[in-house]
Amino acid sequence: xSLLSRRWLVALVxxxxxxxxxxxxxxxxxxxxxxxxxxxxxxLIKDKGWFEKEFAKDGISIRWVQTLGSNKALEFxxxxxxxxxxxxxxxxxxxxxxxxxxxxxxxxxxxxWTALVTRKDTPIKTVADLKGKRVAVTRxxxxxxxxxxxxxxxxxxxxxxQPVLLQHPDGATALIRGDxxxxxGLDPMMAQAEIRDGAKLFYRxxxxxxxxxxxxREEFAKDNPDLVKxxxxxxxxxxKYAVAHPDELEASFIAATKLPKDVVEKQLRERTDxxxxxxxxxxxxxxxxxGLALQEAGVLKKDVDVAxxxxxxVDDQYVAATN
Numbered sequence: 001x002s003l004l005s006r007r008w009l010v011a012l013v014x015x016x017x018x019x020x021x022x023x024x025x026x027x028x029x030x031x032x033x034x035x036x037x038x039x040x041x042x043x044l045i046k047d048k049g050w051f052e053k054e055f056a057k058d059g060i061s062i063r064w065v066q067t068l069g070s071n072k073a074l075e076f077x078x079x080x081x082x083x084x085x086x087x088x089x090x091x092x093x094x095x096x097x098x099x100x101x102x103x104x105x106x107x108x109x110x111x112x113w114t115a116l117v118t119r120k121d122t123p124i125k126t127v128a129d130l131k132g133k134r135v136a137v138t139r140x141x142x143x144x145x146x147x148x149x150x151x152x153x154x155x156x157x158x159x160x161x162q163p164v165l166l167q168h169p170d171g172a173t174a175l176i177r178g179d180x181x182x183x184x185g186l187d188p189m190m191a192q193a194e195i196r197d198g199a200k201l202f203y204r205x206x207x208x209x210x211x212x213x214x215x216x217r218e219e220f221a222k223d224n225p226d227l228v229k230x231x232x233x234x235x236x237x238x239x240k241y242a243v244a245h246p247d248e249l250e251a252s253f254i255a256a257t258k259l260p261k262d263v264v265e266k267q268l269r270e271r272t273d274x275x276x277x278x279x280x281x282x283x284x285x286x287x288x289x290x291g292l293a294l295q296e297a298g299v300l301k302k303d304v305d306v307a308x309x310x311x312x313x314v315d316d317q318y319v320a321a322t323n
Contacts, residue, residue, distance in 0.1 A: 028224065031060055031231070032082040034067040037188050037257055039086040039212055040249055040268060041108045045238045047252035054234050060227075068167050069186070070095075071140035073215070077102050083220045084231060088142030089210035089283060090290035095140070096313040097291075097304055101218040103315040106232050107283055108239065109212035110273035114143040116150060116203035117185040117193060119175060124182055127154040127203050133181035134162045136171035143168070143184035145290055146208055152297045175199065188259055191266040210290050211283045221315070232277075232318045239277050278319045284310060 033051065035042040045051060051062045065082050067073040070091035076082040078100045085102075087095070092104050118124040124133070127150045137144050151157055164171075164180050172189040174180045176197045185193070185201070193199035214235065221228050242249040246268065253264045291306040300306070 026223070027058070027060075028083075028227070029060060030063055031055065031084070031227070032063045032065060033084045033231070034065050034073055034076065034082050034086055035256070036067045036069075036073070036086045037253075038069075038111070038113055038186060039108050039214075040253055040272060041235060041238050041242055041274065042086060043256040044242055044249050044252045045234060047255055048238070050234050050238060051231070054230060068169065069138045069141045071138055072167075074100055074102070074140060077215060077217055080217065083217055085215050087213055087215055088145070089213045089287035090145045090294075091141055091210075092213050092215050093287050093291050093306070093310060093313055094145070094294070094300070097300060097306075097309050102215040102313070103218050103221055104213045104215050104279060104313050105221070105228065105315055105318050106214040106235055107211050107277050107279055108214050108235065108274075110276065111187070111212055112204070112206040112209050112271040113187045113190075113212075113267075114146045114209055115185055115190065115201040115205075116147065116182055117175060117190060117199050118182045118202055119178070120198040120200055122181060125202055127151060127156070130154075130182055131156060131160050132162070134164050134179075136164045136166050136174045136180040136183040138168050138171065138184070138186075139163075139165055141168070141186070142210055143186050145210075145294060146205070147184040148297050148299055149208055149290070149293045150203055150205070152293060157297060187267040187271060188253075188257060188263055191271075192259060192263045195260075195263055195266065207286070208290070210286050211279075213279070213283075221318075225318070228318050236277050236319070239274055243274050279314050279316045284314060 035046050046064055067085060070087035073085035073087045074095040077085045092102060096102060137147055166174055168186040169189055171183045172193050175183040176193060216228055250264050250268055254261060288307060288310055294300045295304060295306060
């Protein structure tokens with residue numbers, strides 16, 4: 001081998017080594033993950049420190065960020081403030097349609113977490129009674145989409161009511177205080193209003209509640225597929241643990257929210273199903289139905305291909321890797 005050839009070989013080996021080192025240096029030093037009162041599994045993981053234990057050997061720290069609703073989770077994901085965020089399936093779909101580069105990768109619950117709520121002293125009994133009324137709602141969330149679909153079934157639209165845009169906790173407060181006539185509710189605030197204040201859930205439809213979905217930033221997943229698999233492996237372990245140890249799940253929930261036990265039990269024991277973690281046909285069908293209903297109601301443009309966007313949103317390969 002000539003001297004020139006040997007020099008080229010050494011240069012190539014050095015370049016390869018530098019490339020490997022650069023790639024290793026690109027591994028994130030921090031994972032930014034949300035926790036939410038509408039995602040019970042996230043609170044159990046946070047309480048147990050399971051992500052911290054999983055990634056300690058890699059020198060990767062965990063930053064927990066609370067999200068108050070799907071709209072905030074989507075906002076943080078879009079801004080790159082978090083890597084993993086909890087939303088309703090329908091909210092994730094609308095986010096993707098609106099250009100939010102996320103992938104839906106996991107089911108953390110099948111909830112009945114929303115209903116239309118009013119005070120015990122109002123004459124409101126049906127969705128039709130909301131015409132002309134002030135209704136608290138958080139745009140871009142499952143309760144908002146639930147409200148739109150309920151109005152549609154009653155032959156109404158958002159133009160027939162007076163939407164009052166508030167985050168979920170503020171919506172509950174506004175209802176009980178009498179500032180609004182009704183509220184598109186969300187647990188655990190909804191359960192608390194029922195038990196503490198006698199609020200009435202005057203319209204319920206469990207099938208119109210889309211699943212609790214964990215999303216990841218598309219760019220993060222592309223660059224760090226192994227980290228995504230490990231995050232979901234922890235989630236899957238936690239979900240199964242929560243099913244087997246409901247008392248510990250409730251304890252973590254109470255520790256995080258400071259809510260009384262009866263409120264937490266109503267949400268977790270009566271309105272939360274943690275039996276499945278994979279986004280399959282039932283989940284897809286539920287999200288698709290919500291998207292098509294929103295399109296029919298005029299919330300989504302007629303030229304949007306809802307089914308195609310759903311295919312672009314859902315990526316279930318990482319859960320399959322955990323089983």
